[in-house]
Amino acid sequence: LAVFGRAIHAIARISDEFWFDPVEKGLALRSVNSSRSAYAYVFFSSMFFQHYCWTAVSEPCQKEKQLSLPCKLIIKSVLPVFRCANVLEKNVEKCSISTNPSEQHMTFQLLCKHGVVKTYNLTFQECDPLQAVFAKHMCPNILKVHSRLLAEVMVHFPTSQEEITLSVSPTKVCFKSYTEEDTDFSRTMITEIHLSPEEFDYFQVGVDSEVTFCLKELRGLLVFSEATSVPVSIHFDRCGKPIAFSIEDMVLESSFILVTLCEAEKEVVSQELHSPHQWHRNPQRDGNAPSTDSAKPASPLAKQQVKSIPRVGERDATGGAGGEATEAPSQVRRLPILSGTREGQRLTPKFCTTWVLTSVNICIFQFHSLFFGAVSYKEQDAMAHTLQSLATASDTEEDLGPTQSSQV
Amino acid sequence: MRFRAKIVDLACLNHFSRVINTIAKLAKTCTLRLTVCKLYFILSDKVANGGASMWCELCQGNFFDEFQMEGVAAEHNEIYLELVPENLSRALKTAQSAKAVKIKLTNKHCPCLRVAVELPSLSSSSRIVTHDIPVGVIPRRIWNDFREPSVPDFDVSIYLPVLKTMRSVVERMKNLSNVIVIEANLSGEMNLKIETDLVSVTTHFKDLGNPPWASEDGCQSSSEGRDVESMAEARIDIKKLQQLLAGQQVNPTKALCNIVSKRIVHFILLHEDVSLQYFIPALA
Secondary structure (H helix, E strand, O other): OHHHHHHHHHHHOOOOEEEEEEOOOEEEEEEEOOOOOEEEEEEEEHHHOOOOOOOOEOOOOOOOOOEOOOEEEEHHHHHHHHOOHHHHHHHEEEEEEEEOOOOOEEEEEEEEHHHOEEEEEEEOEEOOOEEEEOOHHHOOEEEEEOHHHHHHHHOOOOOOOOEEEEEEEOOEEEEEEOOOOOOOOOOOOEEEEEEOHHHOOEEEEOOOEEEEEEHHHHHHHHHHHHHHOOOEEEEEOOOOOOEEEEEEOOOEEEEEEEOOEOOOOOHHHHHHHOOOOOOOOOHHHHHOOOOOOOOOOOOHHHHHHHHHOOOOOHHHHHHHHHHOOOOOOOOEEEEEEEEOOOOOOOOOOEEEEEEEEEOOOOOOOOEEEEEOOOOOHHHHHHHHHOOOOOOOOOOOOHHHOHHHHHOO | OEEEEEEOOHHHHHHHHHHHHHHHHHOOOEEEEEOOOEEEEEEOOOHHHOOOEEEEEEEHHHOOOEEEEEOOOOOOOOEEEEEOHHHHHHHHHOOOOOOEEEEEEEEOOOEEEEEEEEEOOOOOOOEEEEEEEEOEEOOHHHHHHHOOOOOOOOOEEEEOOOHHHHHHHHHHHHOOOOEEEEEEOOOOOEEEEEEOOOOEEEEEEOOOOOOOOOOOOOOOOOOOOOOOOOOEEEEEEHHHHHHHHHOOOOOOOEEEEEEEOOOEEEEEEEOOOEEEEEEEEOOO
């Protein structure tokens, strides 16, 4: 139970709400943060639970299709249920989670010692599934290490440290605080940790790279993985491509996928080239053009990029798509999202993530599906074959063929 | 200007960390003065600090296994640096199991104290964690601002009560008032008082003892010939007192304070190899 609670806490670091998605094989929890720069996925197989019962519910309008029951919950309401993971272990004997589709709420019941029963009824929203597609097996760099080591490394960085750069070569590994050209060195303390490859359970470096990612979002996974004591695998590539931290064992698996900062000059253009047919074609996108994440000051580098790639604030993206909710189902818009939503005067990181907003007529809420990483032709084929439970292809124009059935 | 030092002994490292933690609680920014045999942490009584000032002195030989320093010039063989002690404290915090800690003055993008911690690891090569702490080099022409403060002409000098007790008393009082009155007399009695519109609280300490101060040239100091029962008092900012007490992680060998009535309170905390003096001015 503590593990489950820790998972919720970890996901809570990403966003305020998460997708609760029971499927036949188990329970999947997913979350994505508001700037679409971090995605968390935790899957508990049915064996993790003492008792797991799932029935498909069919939507009235789609008699032939059996949909599972994906729904969205607000984290803040769920967190108190699992507030103190340690206390949970001691006091709670059993926790049961049940939903009733006719009622719009989900019931969490904690049966505690001394006959105390705590029941929480939480409302949820029905929504469409959320998936991220990330071809882990295509990553040239894979490190596998016990979570203890990662925690020991991260403890050297101040809790306020937002971004960390991981730099690898075949002979060394280095985690350091992220600095950029206009960092004020006279005010910032910079920390660097050098490790030798021998410290890793598995060390494969196909390409020397230096990736920068957000530490805050990762800390949740670190705590969670310590609770499970499963080693953490890190899959990544060059800068600009996402980095995945995942853990996997018999009864659960989890992945946290974070975008990595890319050097404005180098990677941005190459990201785009990979899928020319998808980009810059949609007239609508320009209409939705840069209202930047308004509250945050735009960074100088980001401004440079505006010329080459229109920047769309995440609010716009969702807002815009919402406006299209009633349009034809297969309309696809691809929007490069560049600006992260970092607070303050930090350089707004340029996350070259591509993701797709599709408005599908069938369902009430928006359908978000995320493609991480280079969306290259090669990868499109690879995605059709990806096996990881994480990497499920989603409804898009290209994949309307064979993979659609694996959806949901 | 060069500086490099190394600590290998864990006990020395812990001790040094504790000193740095204490300093970090007292000052956001302070001056580090390096000489051949001593380190000084100095906070001068500028208005920005609320008038409080600090002088902390350590003998480098008690902490460092290696210590090499070259000052700005031969006849001024000292280095004055301005730094944020909290950074140093943080760098040392995770070094508690280190094999060695090296500190070096470098100048990459800007002058920095580079703290390199060598940590044991499961593999054959150790882990190295480096922290680059930015520092400011203080030019010689303003070194005079950082002279050792002299002991004021006090009215009463008294040993402090057990710091732990004093700390918990002051912490409770901090919730009620911003100003605390500290008063003491030559009979070893001290009172800590706060007074607000609604409530006034006084804590009395007895039998504390008054340290003997030998007057330097035999002339009468203001405390001699003074009525033993009469109290010298000063109203000070309670937060400063609380910070001083909170920063003490180990009981000092000697702890005393000198009160100049209505002017200033001078605290002296002595450990085996560290001495700390802290001046809190009285409020109007």
